[in-house]
Amino acid sequence: KNKWIDNVVRIISYIGIITPSFVFAIFFVLIFGYALQILPTIGRIPPGVSLPPRITGMITLDALVTGNFALCLSGLKYLLLPAVSLAMGPLSQEARITRTTLAGNLGKDYVAAERSSGLSERTIMFKYLLKPSLIPTISIYALDFAAIIGNAFVVELIFNWPGLSRYGMNAMLQKDLNAMVAVVMVYGILFMVVNIIVDLTVGFLDPRIRLGEQSAE
Numbered sequence: 001k002n003k004w005i006d007n008v009v010r011i012i013s014y015i016g017i018i019t020p021s022f023v024f025a026i027f028f029v030l031i032f033g034y035a036l037q038i039l040p041t042i043g044r045i046p047p048g049v050s051l052p053p054r055i056t057g058m059i060t061l062d063a064l065v066t067g068n069f070a071l072c073l074s075g076l077k078y079l080l081l082p083a084v085s086l087a088m089g090p091l092s093q094e095a096r097i098t099r100t101t102l103a104g105n106l107g108k109d110y111v112a113a114e115r116s117s118g119l120s121e122r123t124i125m126f127k128y129l130l131k132p133s134l135i136p137t138i139s140i141y142a143l144d145f146a147a148i149i150g151n152a153f154v155v156e157l158i159f160n161w162p163g164l165s166r167y168g169m170n171a172m173l174q175k176d177l178n179a180m181v182a183v184v185m186v187y188g189i190l191f192m193v194v195n196i197i198v199d200l201t202v203g204f205l206d207p208r209i210r211l212g213e214q215s216a217e
Contacts, residue, residue: 009095016092021151025085025158032081040078042160045071082159086151090144094137101133135206142195149187 033041044059045051052062052071060075105111106129114124152165164183171179 006099009099013092013096013099016088017096019088021085021089022154022158024088025082025155028081028085029158039081041081044078044161045075049074082155082161085155085158086148089151090147093144094140097140098133098137101136102129105129105133131205135202138198138201138205141198142191145191145194149191 028039029041032039040046049071051059052066052068055062055065060072060079063069063071063075102125111124111129114128115121149165152163153169155161156163156166164186168180168183168187170176171183
């Protein structure tokens, strides 16, 4: 707490929280695509490259399954900037919440007892502090997933990425009811699965939830 790494994380998390995903997308395109020219910014694979045999519909995964590792690596390069653009906001919020929870738990009695028993700060941090501090962070994963879905359309438009959000927006503009219903159903199922995973993970990390369920039974 109050060390240089803590201050750096706080500043980066503040910037990530207040900056929209499409601003990160434009910034990454200008820096990595045009200024440095080290990462691709448009599409999913290099022009003129044949698609791998369709198995899952995801080019990177299909290339990996079929043994085309060069295309898989190339697909990951095309995926990197859109993924990071969408993840910056949620990751910044989660880093902020984790940092706040860790700082609050540092003053707990059990931390003082562990220090008095001679445990190192590293052991206390990673073995006893990090696990309970992650519970509030994991609890907001479902909300972050919804935020990513909402921001995906603009990011996909900037990177010319034919994703599901862009498909759903085009279906809405074209008044394609069947496509709109399909997109809503897919996102609804994904959101439900994410919520279930979050609940199971929180129950695993927090024994009070498991003990509460057992006492209720």
